[in-house]
Amino acid sequence: MCGIAGFIYADRNRPVDPETLVAMAAIQYHRGPDGFGWQARDGVGFSHARLSIIDLNQERGRQPFISADGRLMLTQNGELYDYQRLRADLTARGDRFRSKSDSELILHLYPRLGLDASLPHLRGEFAFALHDREQDVVHLVRDRFGIKPLYWTEIDGGLVFGSELKVLFAHPEVTRQFDSAGLYHQLMQTMVPGSTAFAGVHQVKPGHVVSIERRNGRLQISDRRYWDMPFPQEHERGAPGNQTQYIDGVRERLIEAVQLRLEADVPVGCYLSGGIDSCSIIGLATASTQGAVKAFTIGFDNADYDETPIATEMAQATGADQEILRLDATHLYDHFEETLWHTERTIYNTLGVAKLLMSRRVNEIGYKVVLTGEGSDELFGGYPAFRRDMFLHGLDHMPPDERREWEAMLAESNKLFTGAMLSEDTIDDPALRAKVGFTPSCLQPWLASARRVPDLLHPDRRAELAHYSPGAAIAEALDQDALQGRHPLDKAQYVWIKTMLEGQILTWGGDRVDMANSMEARPPFLDHHLAEYAATLPPSMRIHGRTEKYVLREAMKGLLPETLYKREKFAFMAPPAHTDPGKWAAMRVLAERHLNSDAIVQAGLLDSQGVDALFALHDAPDTSVATQTQLDAVINHLLGVQILHERFIAADIPAQARRKAAELGWRA
Template identity: 50%
Template sequence: MCGIAGLWSPKGYTDQTPKLAEGMADTLYHRGPDGRGFHFDPDHGLAMIHTRLSIIGLNAGDQPIFGREDDGTGSLVGTINGEFYDYKRLRGLLRTDGFRFNTKSDSEIALKLYRKHGLDFVEHLRGEFAFAIFDKEKEQLILVRDRFGIRPLFWHNGPGGFFWGSEMKAMLAHPGVPREVDPRAQLHQMMQVMVPGMTLYKGIHALKPGHMLIVSKKGDGFEVEEKRYWDAEFPLDGEHDVATDDEFIERVRAALVESITFRLEADVPVACYLSGGIDSCSIIGMAAAIQQSPVKAFTISFDDDRYDEAHIATEMAEMAGADQDILKLKAEDLYGKNFEDAVHYSERTFYNTLGVAKMLMSKHVRDVGYKVVITGEGSDELFGGYAQFKADLFLHDPEYAATPAAQEMRERNKIFSGSVLAETAISHPAFEEVMGFTPNWIQPWMLTLERVKPLLSDAFKAKLGDYDPIAAIAYSLDKSMLDGRHVLDKVQYSWIKTMLEGQILNWGGDRVDMANSLESRPAFLDHHVAELAMRIPPHVRVRDGIEKWVVREAMKHVLPEVLYKREKFAFMAPPAHTDAAKTAEIDKLIAKWLSPEKIAETGIFDEAKLAASIEEYRKSDDHAANTRKDIILNHAIALHAMEELL
């Protein structure tokens, strides 16, 4: 795992470029503390930057990676962030084709596959990655991001040249990249959901998951082509795979065993994250069986029993014989400088301090000597695990519509009303047009937006004009991937394209893990597992109201009974209003970042209206309303701190 960055600027390349590249690399030290490398090509105006976290090929994996003249790759140079699984088999196949290797690193296969297959080479890559390859012969730069966006990658094309980086801060360290905030993006961050590809800054784009960017020199500038090479394609309704329950269960089990086996491979010890959900517990159980030795398991414990899952995780750890390490977090841990650091590394706002908790966990994991963890992200997205997904299934699928399960689910999940579950139903015509209904997962954030709008300043509203963020999100979805699909497939697809990359894998994943140089490997997001999951019929993914039914059955032999029978429970940190200590901590951040002077300087809010809203929040005892206000405050604090923290 690593950090990459670079610039291509024939007209802007000067004798200061190497020094500026050093400054860009400095911002990515946390992504690669084990070494750094540069490729400077003044003739082409190119600088490529790599900071290394050594996981595979510890003594022979330095980058940039250069091709060889004797196998036809001499014109290629690459900087690779990520892991390519099954690389040993691919290296063997490439050798038979006459390709030769300089290192034992998995990264080197990218150059060879590109030379052999052209742009179709990405179809042969399996893993989590974001990388750049420069082809001097074609004068072409190729940027690639993995299928789900597990690893980040950003780019900017402007008068100063073409720039890219694992994090925006690397690009912003160069004077050729403008730092102009986009008010539309600020609004999206206030309501949590971003449009795919959008960032906080105008002109800086996130390369979308499953996409590549082909950059070619054109006169004094660059031509940029964005190409989708993979998508989460669900079958048309009624065209899912046909098999017995036992066959589906065995397919899922076999796919997960293979995925976890690949992710256990490293030249350093590999640990696992362990919460109280069946996803991480399944990984712990399978990892222990695969390596036939105890697994190191790391668990977060919160100081509020309603949100804490550590006791269930402990039962799983005992069953698997895992060596469990529990990090106990208190109110003061989740706010103050830790909150600010999480904003710095995430480069976006977050609705809940779970991201802060995960950042503290990644630090703890590194402090005790681990560089790699396997995680459970992606299971809910692929196998129908979220309560919001079931709510739509209960509403729109005739097979479930008449059951009392929806109301029962809401009763059991009442604590999440105002956050991941909407307290009242709301719809939008753009989603009705694109999907045929407004999915439950977007409704809480639409309600957040409704509460934010009255607080905005007149000047900020004038900048937005008639911009509709909900319509922008809806119309960003590819309707051809939704038409004719089952309701469960529709909601899973729409979530995967938005919240998975923008939330789960951002401030819930790579960005807070790599803040402390920790590589996380989400086994469920292996694309072989994903493509299998998408072909499984909806009633096998969710059976009789039981989410992730096929996963439960596939992992039944490694799960304790209490977990096998347990309904999905959203993993989040206790909101600020839930006890006095947390309220006191968020009040300190409010005083620092939401002062009248800071509000006036940033210009998003009407100071009097925001102050009145905060005062109302402090006096209220309505849990759902206060949870919504907690969300707004978390976003507002982060937005006002962002410019200073990046």
């Protein structure tokens, strides 16, 4: 895992400033503290900050790589698995590799197959930039689920890219200002796929290639998809097969995905919560290594949110060496500003802070790599929102008595997450209903929050967005062909994958807070071979009766303690601020700094009266717990946009980046 950066100018003869390339690498030093490199040619410059995991030799593994014939230049972030088999095949065909790095594989596949035919061979989590001098094009490529980040923006006569927003902002020609629609979505949590909070700054979408080709002194930018979650249309599924077939299929593919992700030249540990996802991963990792695995667990001081008892039971069952980081909820806001510097977007829950503190602990005791359980809920229907959508839209002919039983079960099991992961009231968005067939439950709490956003915006921003529909913007970004004719559960999972998975779980809950402390997280469940198989599973194998992730439970039954095998899905999150007086007080300290009238006027993003009214509603005696939970999230977003303004717009990031390079001794 590493950080990448670079730019391409429309004029091939325009000089590339190497100091800027070095500064762009230095400001993401946390992603790659083990070394850096840069290359420039023909008006194209790449740089790289390296975290050594495969091939620890610093010189041999230094990027950017240039192919032996000089045609290709590559800078890559991430890991490619199963690369030894591919290297052996290419070596037998006459190729010669100069390093042991998995990244170098791309330089050998591309000339033989071309980009489009090479991508199916790339298995893992990755983002890379590839300059083809012969075709005069730079390709920006992101992995299938967006596990690794990659951003880009245009400047006068050029384009800049990087692993993080601050990397782009380290280039002195990149404009830094909030986009009004992006600001709106920061305050409501859910981003439009492919967008950011900042004007003119885009993400390379998961499973996409952005190609920048020079023609007649101009840049031609194209965006194409190379992979998508392949849920079949309902008429294509046919009759369900034998359950054993599906259970065995999941088990075999998950074992392979875990074993591939244990490959490293450094020790590999596991994140371990009380869910069947991370417990399955550590169980398989233990069986594969035939030894004790280091397990890292977050413990909260609120019993309703603490999963350490079950995690400890699993650690003991596998003989894992468990490290528990016990967090006092009142201290999470102490690290809120630091977390926002790394997430580069607002967060609704301080779980992101807790994850940052955990990755710091992982780093302190000498680990660079952990396996995680992210992706299981997306593949196997684990979230409460999926059960709700399955019940409402996929079980239309349920008998009345059974329907009432389902309603009672959902009301009880969803109580803790209403207001955050589930909406207190049903929200029906016309644009989403037209695109999806219904308004997915996973989006409803944030659409409910969106109703509060206009009153919180600065009057000028409010006027600009007077006719803006966030639901319509999200709907427009979803692929109609991927939704048409699919089962309601497939649709619900697809929308979550395109919004919440990429924009939240893999971003501020994953890569950004892990790599803040130079720590690589590998999610075996998001192996695309496993995902493609999971898409073929009948809905009843994912949600079987009232049991979510049924096929995974059965596949891992021999590994899991009975209490965990039978346990209902528990969405991992930190206690909201209102649940603890000390945490609420800690949040108010930040609010006094960032949400006072002077700070609000200076930033020009929010409306003081609207902010004060929202706090008054939160404190009102008749405000429900679910509404307080929703308002906790909105308050975190209000803090977030003010902090983002202070750190990314008001600050001189190009100067910060150059100072960091000087501090590190990184020179062109």
